[in-house]
Amino acid sequence: MYAFSYHSPKTVRQAATLLGKNPDAKVLAGGQTLLPTMKQRLASPSALIDLGKAEGLSGIEVKGRNVVIGAMTRHADVASSAIVGEAIPALAALAGGIGDPAVRNRGTIGGSLANNDPAADYPSAVLALNATIITNKRKIPADEFFQGMFSTALEEGEVIVKVSFPIPSKAAYEKFPNPASRYAMVGVFVAKKGSETRVAVTGAGSDGVFRSAECEAALKARFNPKSLDGVKVKAAGLNSDIHASSEYRAHLIPVIAKRAVAKAMAK
Amino acid sequence: MSSTTGIGASVLRKEDIRFITGKGQYTDDVNRQGQAHAYFLRSPHAHATIKKLDVSAAKKAAGVLDVLTGDDLAHDKIGGLICGWMIHNKDGSPMKAGAHPALAQGKVRYVGDHVAVIIAETYAQAKDAAELVVVDYGVLPAVVDMNTASKGPAIHDVAPDNVVYDWHLGDKAATEAAFKNAKHITKIDLVNNRLIPNAMEPRAAVGDYDAGTEVFTLYTTSQNPHVARLVLSAFVGIAPEHKLRVIAPDVGGGFGSKIFIYAEETVCVWASKRVGRPVKWTADRTEAFLSDAHGRDHITHAELATDEKGKILGFRVKTKANLGAYLSTFSSCVPTYLYAPLLSGQYDIPAIYVEVEGIYTTTAPVDAYRGAGRPEATFVVERIMEKTARELGQDPAAFRRKNFVKSFPHQTPVIMCYDTGNYSASLDLALEMADYKNFGKRKKESAKNGKLRGIGFSAYIEACGIAPSAAVGSLGAGVGLWESAEVRVNPVGTVEVLTGSHSHGQGHETTFAQLVSDRLGIDINSVSIVHGDTDKVQFGMGTYGSRSGSVGMSAISKALDKVIAKGKKVASYALEASEKDIEFKDGRFSVAGTDKSLAFGEVALQAYIAHKFTGAELEPGLKEGAFYDPTNFTFPSGVHICEVEIDPDTGVTTIAKWTAVDDFGNVINPMIVEGQVHGGIAQGVGQALFEGAHYDKDGQLVTASYMDYTMPRADNLPSFQIGMTNTPCTTNPLGLKGCGEAGAIASPPAVINAITDAIGHENIAMPATPLAVWTAIQSSASKLAAE
């Protein structure tokens, strides 16, 4: 790890000011991604702006027909939240399946989304549930937020403040883990709200999370696992590594989607 | 007392309180006054010459004490690391061992090879300074694939075709003749995947030179501190043995990888004199992946000849073994003498011929890893046995039973002479416990749920307790493989046992104390086991090859015999009786036929106060030592049965049921033995389903972290059903065979036999990941479609 300066602002506004003043600064949330990369000397921010003490960044509430989760809310808190468990149980289950207990007790939803790891779980929920990312500057719809792996619509000095999830009528997340890291190798979040069904896939795309047009089309008429029988997903544009070829990932997407739909219907 | 803490009792592990409350003292817990920290600059290339190495800027960096390179080693006349087992080629010529300097001298040969060491006040400063070292590499093509290694550039000048040796064992002519008479020949091609050891505690070292006494002390993560001292002294030339102390304190797992004498430990102890400060290094996990000696990595073609009834006539095996970029300490013997002599398995095979080529590649050195050679042999034998049974349309259990060795001692065609065993007994019990007869029903149930179910056998044998010194000497070993013990009885009757064995998870502090408690009839808490320090313990050979029970405890047993014999002499004076009338039982020396007796502790006191005899009659004191050299290997064996269920939609394999029946001979502590079996199976299942070191074509290790190297986890394993049979070993005093490696040896073929049974063809390699299984299922589906 290289040397850096450390700041602990009390408000998001102060955090944004500090970001403006320190060109190579990074905000620090749970540190579960940022600190390991710094230890490996792959990242060398000049300053860390710790959001841990900034007011108003954590907590979960229902606002109208949405569940709103503060950016600094830990995975463990989402997993065990009665509010989330009641309104969007699929989201609580997803949070409970991230990493291990240590990771879940430190890692945050804001950090996970800002990082946009192509195998992270949360991006699939945000995309399938058609959530809105609320920053210190604006509101970003899910469809515009994710811009390829490790890249998002966030601009310099922009901090995620909260995420607003519309409550779906049916939803479920099914994760097929990478055997080594247990990140998603293919993770599928399905959500039905009114007449719209959205299917978001993480872990598989070489450009990060994406919506599966094939699966969405198949489920449009009828939200039922059987609707996915025979659905073929193209291998082009999918990741290939020692754990899974792109053909295997393509095969898994409808298989896992089917399991997610079955799970959503069981609830 | 002996019933609850003696031989055969499941005594809770005495050492665990220390370990689980964080009171263990590992090498990284050792901090010496004035200690500096070492960081190793490692090669980013698999194969390159070092055209220029400039450390001048690094030397000037903040906190840096020194930056040392291969030139400094040469200047100080520090020798290279050695391989302690000479293998001869088919033509009798010696193997080709390239030099192995602890810091590169002109060339690097794998990613992670040691280029320079930076020693600084803090580890961070050393790491910072490493970025200032300028290395100009002349990059050469990597040599990764064993099949094409001979066409690659020479990794060592001494081995132009990258072949270390071309070795064979067995009777070629007899084997060819057997194949001529065969009714059926089964052929199989196998890959035994490369593994990375992943002990929980990474390797570490603290070198500490005392200028006053001119003594070097090395604290290190070693399974065999005396062997480390011998090598560092006699071959590397750090210091003569009496000026070099090696301490292996608590060690958190070894699995073989901590047998070897590595570059980092060597450099730390040497550098401590250079910089005049203690020097510490602890590997981070990536360094462990890159530079711990890896295991396995064989490519094998095997053929089994059978007659019309399915009796085995002959077996021939051709193996290429990847030895990595340098020959690690015992690497040469693993794919030869620890492998080929096990290829007779549990079977009566009249003729066997084995050829093994040892290959250099630009990858980390490969050496012994839990089982060392025997898992590789068992994989070949048990895969081809299963395949043959299938091809002959015979039940795999019945086919094995038909070919079992049934009378003992049994001389195989490949060196080994099995002293005892009862293979049918293990098979019977395993079939019963596994409910084999109802497997068909379970398979149907699985099919109803859209799952493929399969069952696989592994009837393994291993050779433990390495080994008769004269025998291994005749096969090329540079050392003898006996063990030593000293039993020191204190004046109050408590006992310290100094053993040359080393515990790094096995529980010796408990099992060895059980032996003493049993034999001397004293409280187990009155016994302590001392190991791991060359200044405290007499020369010993250390722990590997499941030898601490059969060899290490046999030495203790011999020393205890001497203590009891001396105790009888002391008692005869104290009790004023003739020595031949003294009996020792349940912790008391008594005069036969009388009620006169003394407790063990009272006799110990008499031995030390020496009031009842003169020094001319008997030496005072009660302390005896022994060296035990085994007369044969021991041969644990058993049958493991694995039942899997495969999800054809995803390729995920679930282990539905695991039955293990082992014959370890007598057992000191059943709980500890079961624990060893559990861990061994987990490791073997790891090899079969999850683990695999993967180098890309440029020689970069792709699986250099847990993001990509899959370790088995608790949720991957079922609850094991463990059974035991017992034919006590006939060649050591305690009848012990050894249990440390059995699980890892037995399990990979059991898993793969189950998977191939489920998918209906033989074409799957380890690790059978979901991708591999799914792909294999696709190929069988397309084959069916094509037919």
Ligand SMILES: Cc1cc2nc3c(=O)[nH]c(=O)nc-3n(C[C@H](O)[C@H](O)[C@H](O)COP(=O)(O)OP(=O)(O)OC[C@H]3O[C@@H](n4cnc5c(N)ncnc54)[C@H](O)[C@@H]3O)c2cc1C
């Ligand atoms: C062992 C391990 C296993 C894991 N397994 C999984 C898994 O299975 N699934 C999964 O999804 N994830 C997994 N993770 C990642 C984990 O969820 C991380 O917590 C997450 O990716 C990052 O969140 P964080 O709060 O730790 O962010 P940090 O590491 O603190 O920050 C990550 C990045 O986001 C930026 N950032 C943080 N907060 C904000 C904000 N509010 N606004 C703008 N930018 C911000 C930071 O500047 C940094 O660039 C794992 C991590 C580990 C260490």
